[in-house]
Amino acid sequence: MSEIVKVENLRKYFPVQKSFLEQFFARKTTYVKAVDGVSFSIRKKEIFTLAGESGCGKTTTGRLIVRLLKPTSGKILLNGLDITGAEGEELRLLRRKMQIIFQDPYASLNPRMKIGYAIGHPLVIHGLAEGEEKNKRVLEVLDKVGLTPPEQLINLYPHQLSGGQRQRAAMARSIILNPELIIADEPVSMIDVSLRTAIIDLMLDFRKELGLTYLFITHDLAVAKYISDRIGIMYLGRIIEISNKERLFLNPLHPYTQALLSAIPIPDPDKKREAVDLKGEVPSAISIPAGCRFHPRCPRGMYVCVKEDPELIEIEKDHFVACHLY
């Protein structure tokens, strides 16, 4: 199998900050279970999407894979190599292979660094190019991401660029090391609609030209449907359904996926849809419900759902769901 990333039973628990007195009296620390047993794999040159509502753990999962965070338990394999415990020099070399693009291009570019310097910086950090050679590569990637004329842009500061241009600059910086995998965390959600498509198209072009693989993280399922090959739906730190996008949208199996899909607005005044009504709101990741974590809100909950945590099982080819209904 040409899997580039494989994640097995990944967990990340963040301890809840307490005051001194609370620490003194409480018997044990409580945790926010941001990622609570996630397994999936990403195939070479595919766009795999993690989608879900805020707080479902999609961003944390992305950060664990590039090892910006250390997992509490579980395994991360990159090209078959266990990188879960990678540190220091090993981790630095790994980062050449995987890069991350963040949601907010205003925050991810240093306001006091000229664009050319910021984009060439990874080359310096990794000792790959300097001087003339570095400049040449910076101009090349700027041209690739459509920031033209590159000779002028290298001398601008981030505040002189528009939101869309900044996100292009962030993309240029992420591809300059020729990585294999890019984690794109909500890369278009702060970009205006008229500029969004161009950024998405750029991502698709890079996959073709540079053979990139993407982990795309989004809350916007309409964008996910447009861009992805396969989609994993997350709820409270767990993947509850994974499928290729056609099957997922045609035949969503998990009641949560069904509700989520039915809530997406359709840009067509002639279409009215039946919404699946969900009870209540997403519970806190500190006290995840026992059994199936979705059972308190599930419109089709059964007795077994309260007791047993369902496993992710394959229902049809390449379509996995974690639900006792199947």
Added chain:
Amino acid sequence: MPLLEIESLNVDYRASRGTVHAVEDASFSLNKGETLGLAGESGSGKSTLGLSIIRLVPYPGVIASGHVRIEGTDILELPESEMQSIRGRKVAYIFQDPMTSLNPVKRIGAHFVELIRTHEPNTSAADALGRAKTILESLGILAERINDYPHQFSGGMRQRIMIGLAITLNPDLVMADEPTTALDVIVQQKILDLLEGLRKVYGMALILISHDLSIILERCDKIIVLYAGQIFEYASSKELHRAPWHPYTQGLLHSIPNIELSDQKLSAIPGSPPDMLSPPKGCRFWPRCPYAMEECRVEEPELIGHEQSHFVRCFLYDKKAGSHIERNREG
């Protein structure tokens, strides 16, 4: 008489670096019970246009000229004291971020009591609280939570409370400025359903301000598309969806993904919106327009209408007859 009538409204922000014409020559009207969507990207002037309807344009913004008539009265000529009685009672505004619009040190009930007693000084606090409880229940919030503080509610619940405050005095017009932008889709859908339900019950008119054309197309009868401070197109949702006239509207509709379509091909609008301190001469959109002609770079198009139902600001459509004969469409 229409409920709301806006005529050649101009709103400027007078900054030290120059003047930004945030709203330019806006004219439209809204009837009782109608829903109107104001769609536009960031900086298009949609919020400024909304805020000028209740005369709350923030400093250094000024309403430079024009008329805003509510049931025939030009509110731009009213003294501030009379304006206060219009806000909340005739026109209510729901802001994007409920956390900054609710007072964090006041209980939810106190917000309602203050609102009711400001406008109806003869109502007792107990009566006002009673009314607040009924409203909370109609929003799907337990009446006993009336003594909770804003931080004890989730984002979706807070937005419900904002909606509750907006409808308390039974206004004729409710404006909701990006009411669901900070919320997840499932909560967004519930909030929009709630707003739609209440609107039907109370017969209010609604102006929904959003950057998200999908929710506007789904929820509104009429749509105004704003670009760089100008109304580019104004039509019924169905008309706009079926046959968008302005190249910008066409571009927008081609850039929003629709999950109902398989193998949809999105296309991008080239370039980016203009710097509002120095917008391009002529049509504001010509540098990005695939159909730009010579005159677009020189002259500014006017908003022209066709049978009072579909308006567009574009030279592609014939000026004189006001008909929608397209010129040079292929060229």
